[in-house]
Amino acid sequence: MAEASKTTVTLKVHRFTPRAEKTERARAGSPFARKSSPFGGAGSSASARRRPRGKQWVQEYTVSARPEDSVLDCLLAIKRTIDPTLAFRYSCGHGMCGSDAVSVNGTPTLLCTARVSDWAKLPGSMPHIDDDGFRSTESGEPEAAAASANDAADTSDTGERSLGVIELAPLPGFPAQRDLIADIDPMLDQIKKLKPYLQADGVLATTKEGNIDVFEYLQRPEQLAKYEMLSNCIACGVCEGSCPVFAGGDAFIGPAALIWASRFINDSRDGKAMERMDAIDTADGVAACQSVRACSRQCPRGIDVGEEMWQIVAKVRER
């Protein structure tokens, strides 16, 4: 019976170990020091593309896996049984914490929501990746995956069937730190620059004799609906890694920071909408968005990032 036979998957992991540079750490010459840029975040400057020095290689691991397993399951099995030195971020394991965004077959997505059956490709159907880590521009979408559980190839001697190969690399657009770990601080810096917090009267409630002296700000359900979806962003960086402008290294504050700005612009409780729109009406702000809409495809929270960007661009122009 097909169910009884074991299946495997091969993970082809782009690994990187930084060179220990103890004496240089404090100096500006360190590959880890962020460079100042006229556009703010390092992600928008040449340093994002600057490769830290160290050892790079591609390593293949073959592990037992069921088609319905997540890629994270496979990596954890590798840590437990083959190689405890393989480094990647992970935490909640079910798509809420946002820590495990990587490039899967060239497409940014979360390890814990990527299923083996959706991404494993039988050898021969892999896009070619050259020595510098560039892939050809063909589609990296999951539907292009040639392999499924049914047409998996037999591996002759063991009797185990291979579901195919999955290629993993750190999230594009951000400097690699070790193996699949990328430095996403540039994204968080850009989010922080746009005052990502509610700005209202700032009064807080206190309790006296069991009663509070101030109540919640009122907000009707239809007012909530204007920004609720945007507030679900988990800042994983998938949209940023997908954006050819951002990941390409051009000066762009990035889709995540704009989604966060839009979240507050559309919140009826916030009193700084005009100032917020001024802050993103810049060359590296909304003007840098090319409406490619690659940012929408893999958002793990289902936000149509491209459409939201379009909306905020229109709103900024109309003000």
Add this chain to the structure above:
Amino acid sequence: MSPKRLEDMYDAVIVGAGAAGLSAALGLLRSPDIGQLKAQGDEPRILVVSKLQPLRSHTGSAEGGIAASLGNMEPDDWHWHYYDTVKGGDWLSDQDAAKLLAEYAPETVVNLERSGVAFSRTEDGHVAQRRFGGHTREFGGEPVKRAAYAADRVGHQILHALWQQCVAEGVQFAEEWYVTDLVLDGDDTNRRVCGIVALDTHSGEVKAIHARNVLLATGGAGRLFHTTSNSWDLTGDGMALTLAAGLQLEDGEFVQFHPTGLAHTGILLSEAARAEGGVLRNANGEAFMERYAPGHADLAARDVVSRSIMAEVDAGRGVADPKDPQGPKDCVWLDMRGIDPQRMEQVLPQVVETIRMYANLDPTVDLVPIKPTAHYTMGGIPVTTDGEVYRWDGKTRTVVEGLFAAGECSCVSVHGANRLGGNSLLDACLFGTRAGRAMALRIGQNPAAALEDDHEGDTAVDQAAADRKAEMAELLAGDTAQPEDADATEHSGGTGNPYQLMARLGEVMERALAVRCDAESIGTALAALRDEIRPAAEALRAHDSNAAFNQEVTAIWEVQHLTELAEAVLHASDDRHESRGSLRRLDFPERDDEHFLAHSMVDAQGTVSFQPVVIIDYPPMKREY
């Protein structure tokens, strides 16, 4: 994000950046004491040290709600909330703390809303509230709508709003730093905090951090068990640090198992699945809950349902996880086929998505395997209602000067022997804020900026850091019995694997303590820890010598922390000869108020003493729903 350079002395260091840690930072910075200090031109020196980037904290996974008697949907009264909390805790809650929890809950929720949380709303714009198990009106009457919610993502909303406010306040973070030591000086009668030692996982450097106040907010310890709803990072670090520093844990034997974890993944399926008509069935297809809880059936209290499931499994009526058909028959079925498919999509979207994504099953036609999953540690680091950590000597509490704790890692004892849904986020935010204010009071009286460098503890922190550095070097040197090979790419041989050992520890603890236990199961686990796990944990070495982002080093320390904690939890369970709340002793099936209406206090040596429960308003009664 890491600080460019460390201060010689911090006013406060907060360890952990979930709801409790961030609430403490805000409580501190928004306090009048700090306001005054700032007005005088003194900036308080505060650092939040966290193992994860703050937005990755496990607070973000909380789904259901945060309880407060706002009365936005129907009349409610904080006294009712107070009573429900005590009853839910099987009368092991300290009533002074539970009273504060209920009385200040409305303030806490309103201030979260005013900090930006996108709560769901009533038609007229107020924060919407829903029913939650155990929350009633008029002291145990009809269910009441008390849990404020934000769709099924209230934890995410709260975590993000708190982080956003910390950004507004300019809080400094040391992210992805793993704390390895809590450093105290003094003796049993007069202890005080000196600081912490932490590993900057980015550079691989060990740092000595001197502080006049330290707050631990490191979350729970679900990873003690194989099947848990907790993230991979909930390894009980703060609790283990406290034990290692010579202090105690309170009520460590009380661990809540949520009845419906998705089989072996442990991922939570919300209680709403049963509220909407889902039914639990055993291997024979019998809807067994009616037999255990007549009248309540599948909607009985969490601990009751979990115990019933385990009883069915123990009686040989369990089923195997279909993903592991040859594995143990340790699950039962959740049958959701009776729910109208359209309604299921509408009201249980997260449940349906989780089942499809992680079990590859369709709940409208398939039975779903479920298993109780380790969910919440009621016990933890003993604290006063102002978050001060203390030591219990059998008669009195002695506060450790400058040491605080808040959130799931702490035990102010509002949850007693069993936590009510909606009370965990409330505990973390409310008592986190209080602890922050208590630290602010101390800082206002004695700011570090105004101090001469006369801190005697300096040498203690530096010594601890030096020791840790030496240990790190030893770990990185690898297994010295084998020839060094920097280019080795295969790591199957040689020394043990911390990830494997963590899994093994989880199996041992699950067999011993999950849902039910007895003297024999506890003894077996203690022996396994002593003879197998502890020696293996101490022999662990890293398989790569590069210190930067060396996750294996952190994992080695995590498994050592878990081992330390597991022993304490087993000893505490062993000494409680009764069944209460989440603790089910098969050999002591009844509650025993005469001997055990008391908190267990266990230390690293396994010595257990008991501290009486604070009872003010509600004398113990039989707990029935």
